[in-house]
Amino acid sequence: MNTTSNSIFSLDASYVKQFQEQLLTWYGENKRTLPWRENQDPYRVWVSEIMLQQTRVDTVIPYFKRFTSLFPTLQDLAYADEEKVLKAWEGLGYYSRVRNLQTAVKEVCESYGGKVPDTAKEIAGLKGVGPYTAGAILSIAYGIPEPAVDGNVMRVLSRILLVEEDISKPKTRILFEKAVRELISHEDPSSFNQAMMELGALICTPKSPACLLCPMRELCKGFEQGKQHELPVKLGKTKVRKAKMAAGILAGEDGRFLIHKRPSEGLLANMWEFPNTEYVVENKNAEKDALKGYLDENIGVEVVLEEKAGYIEHVFSHLKWEINIWQGKMLNGSVELPQDWKWVTADELDQYPFPVSHQKIIRLIKEAIIV
């Protein structure tokens, strides 16, 4: 114990030195080859960190390659059409991430001459860049010793340092940032932060940590006390609300389909969808009446819903959609559509960004269940 230190973790210099050596040696020998590790281009590092928020590495890899191929530089993304940007993000989820990213790279073009800023204050002020992402970019792209505390780091450090605070509480992240400031290598902050996450992904995994393969085993207080399986402590469950939805595959006289662009805020902002509405079960016609009423209110047309074309379930983090899909026709086929409504052919559907829930409806159409 270093009683003279004001360290809340009582980490003496010898422990810190061993920690860094064990971790960085292991990382040097075991790090994965990943597309965003090809160079230190701050823009590419930034894109990767946004994509990786709440998203697995294996999921991100193909998206990262395609996205950086479509938008190779920060300027390319800044001046791109938002619809094409959303299309490149289609299926990845949390779509506000990429809308915020585009807002932020525009800000970098206008206020920072197109160069990603390298100070904590400036970079943390960018849209969509929180404490984790700021630290990740500063350390990985610029070699600045800032903590980058994500879920991996909290899991790894909760075990190694035996921290039993609830990691679902925002203030607990601050605690781990203090720990990282004591532990981080000032010679190679980039490798240190990436190594912590790599260890969490490959060895110190959530359910069955591979402690016998772990380079940090002799330094791990959790392993020492046999508590690695009880950590990290994470409380607070989220309940999922169920919503009954009615959606329409509505064909005009020319065989085109009616689609709608969602509003610019909230769930699936600016994504396209088939006309749909939530309904409450009041009687046997409730859902058809709700969908008809929705279309009448929004585009002022009457529709005939002919037959049920399918049922889709789709689960979000906090919401579950139970969607009945109806096939129907417009009674007056040539009305003037409001903004954000369009008639498109089956082939043209591919040009618009749809959430996965509505891609399932496209699949119904293309499998010719609907003809």
Place this chain on the structure above:
DNA sequence: AAGTCGGGGGC
């Protein structure tokens, strides 16, 4: 501090 915001993979 608690809700909102996607989607997929592993068990």
Place this chain on the structure above:
DNA sequence: GCCCCAGACTT
């Protein structure tokens, strides 16, 4: 089914 994932934003 449940949990987790290189989290941030809003209220």
